[in-house]
Amino acid sequence: MNDINPIYHNQFGVAFQWKRNRAKDLKKIQMVFRDTGLLLTQEELVQFSRHIKCTLDSNTLCKDCAENESCRVLLLDTPAPQVSLAMNQKELLAVHDLVQGTLFQLDLDHMLGDIVND
Numbered sequence: 001m002n003d004i005n006p007i008y009h010n011q012f013g014v015a016f017q018w019k020r021n022r023a024k025d026l027k028k029i030q031m032v033f034r035d036t037g038l039l040l041t042q043e044e045l046v047q048f049s050r051h052i053k054c055t056l057d058s059n060t061l062c063k064d065c066a067e068n069e070s071c072r073v074l075l076l077d078t079p080a081p082q083v084s085l086a087m088n089q090k091e092l093l094a095v096h097d098l099v100q101g102t103l104f105q106l107d108l109d110h111m112l113g114d115i116v117n118d
Helices: 042-058 063-067 089-117
Strands: 004-009 013-018 029-033 036-040 074-077 084-087
Touching: 004 089, 013 089, 029 042, 029 089, 036 042, 042 074, 042 089, 074 089, 084 089
Parallel strands: none
Antiparallel strands: 004 013, 013 029, 029 036, 074 084
16 A cells, blocks of 8 residues: 555545556556556546446446346446446446546545645
8 A cells, every 4th residue: 555545445446546657657547446457547537437427328227137236238438449348237336436536536635735735
């Protein structure tokens, strides 16, 4: 934990920033959930949030899929156009919380930094 600055976590995953990494990656957010790791800028995280909302809004699951956690019929686009993630409803809601919580914490940290520096 000494190498990271935690931002947000839930039961599904964690978001953090590396303390030591290549200079261009220090501002990026590392998100790790399930067996996936994404290293994203804040703008890419906002884009990912829009993809999640679109997937949530545009998909209705049959009763069997909604109740079956092994049924990963939802295809979630990522900021990398060549990568999509297959998820079930529970995972999609958990990654939605992870992304929204991370964006909220980043905005709060930015706002508090502005107040302290004024």
